[in-house]
Amino acid sequence: MNFSIKKIIVITLVVISIIAALLGCDSDSGSEPDMEFHKKNQLTTIYKYGISPLNTDFVKETTTLVETIKRFQNDATLVNLQAAQKQWKAIQKVWKQLELYDLGNIASSFISFEINRWPSDIQRIDTNIKGTQVLSTAFITSLGSSSKGISGIEYLLFSNIENTSVLDMYTTDTYASRRMEYLLALSEDLQTKSIALQALWQTHGDGFTTALENGISGSQNLVVNAMVALIEEVILTKLGKPLGDSNGGTVDTQLLEAYYSEFSKEILQQHLIALQMCYTGNFGQNTEQEGFDDILELIGSKDVADKLIEQFSVCQSAIDAIQGSLQEEIISKPAAVVALKNSFRDLLVLIKIDMANRLGTTITFNDNDGD
CATH class of the missing domain: 1.20.1420.20 (M75 peptidase, HXXE motif)
Structure with missing residues (x-):
């Protein structure tokens, strides 16, 4: 092989490498x-x-x-x-x-x-x-x-x-x-x-x-942990304790948050609204809707993004299934309240494990851990 052919081959390889690198940068949306x-x-x-x-x-x-x-x-x-x-x-x-x-x-x-x-x-x-x-x-x-x-x-x-x-x-x-x-x-x-x-x-x-930044000091990491902590509080304290999960199965409506006002169900509704808006970035009055679902799609995790959207709907359906106050339902139809708790538990798994793992979130210890 003479010098000219070698030179052509080297130049060709260099050009191919440059093109591949440029294409890689363009396609690497993450x-x-x-x-x-x-x-x-x-x-x-x-x-x-x-x-x-x-x-x-x-x-x-x-x-x-x-x-x-x-x-x-x-x-x-x-x-x-x-x-x-x-x-x-x-x-x-x-x-x-x-x-x-x-x-x-x-x-x-x-x-x-x-x-x-x-x-x-x-x-x-x-x-x-x-x-x-x-x-x-x-x-x-x-x-x-x-x-x-x-x-x-x-x-x-x-x-x-x-x-x-x-x-x-x-x-x-x-x-x-x-x-x-x-x-x-x-x-x-x-x-x-x-x-x-x-x-x-x-x-x-x-x-x-x-x-x-990534890690526990980054705001995205803090938000994910806040979502996890709130959902765990709903499962363990706001629903689990009144259902008797921590005292041998004895139902106690007085352990419901906002027991005196019978506003417990409405509180859970507002928690769910806040969680879903935070997840989607859709706060109703804006067009700049950048949420966790968009980030997940960006890194190739649309499957997780879609599962979470579906689970938010499941949680909403479970709240809608509570006909009267939570105080009344936990006595007359405890199965509906258990179903509501389980819907939040499934939401927790998707956020605390699936979404957190895909985003590289560090889940920190909080007082509600133990689920």
Whole structure:
């Protein structure tokens, strides 16, 4: 083989190598720079269209609650009591979506405990009402989280199945005046905490959307772990304990979250809505819908993406199958509640194992582990 032929062969091989490399770059949609671009879009979508609007709504609803309770204080009628109860439910619908995003710097602040520590210490609440302490802002601030917040307000507004009996506690009871003062003070403290939470997110929002690294400090990793923790809480605590999973099978409806208000099913609905919107990136008011499903398709895991979409529908169907309140159904048709719990368990497997493995997520230990 002469020198010219060798030279042609070498040049040809070099050209082929360059073309192959270029084609490889074009087809490698999961390359590191490309993944960072999509991850940035996904996190921006979550913050801009999910977290930020929820914080705005939460401040708005807590402010309205304060106004509603002040009207109730000035005119303690059944109508005004019912208005306060309705507004409490409006707050829960927002909070139970926002609760998903208790992560990173927000979780480290422990502000969520101040906003909603469940279950409430009702004995301590009653002791505070019957005490002699001035129910000032400083006193409320000094209280443990289980004596205030959303759950504490629920107890004060729904402490009896008969609203006429609840109203009596604010009108004719020996401690009626202090009970009203305590209720108003808790609502004002909740409003203050909602404003503080919004400020925290405004401070840390940019950090959330730019933490693109893999590993436990990356925002995508934090979000996946938050989804896992919430679903585990639903399975083990919000459904499992009332069903008797941890006490030999004895059903106990008083272990349901929002037992007094019979709002347990609606809370689970809001959790599911938050989880699904976070997964798809479809928050209703945006066109920049970059979600986990898009990331999974990007890395060639459309099978997992589709299974998750299907499982969200299964969970929704299981909630829809609960005809009355969760309190009623767990007694009369426990099988339907078990089916609901199992639907969330299947969702957990898909997120904690299938999706997490495909994304390279590090699942960290949380208090609900043990499923």
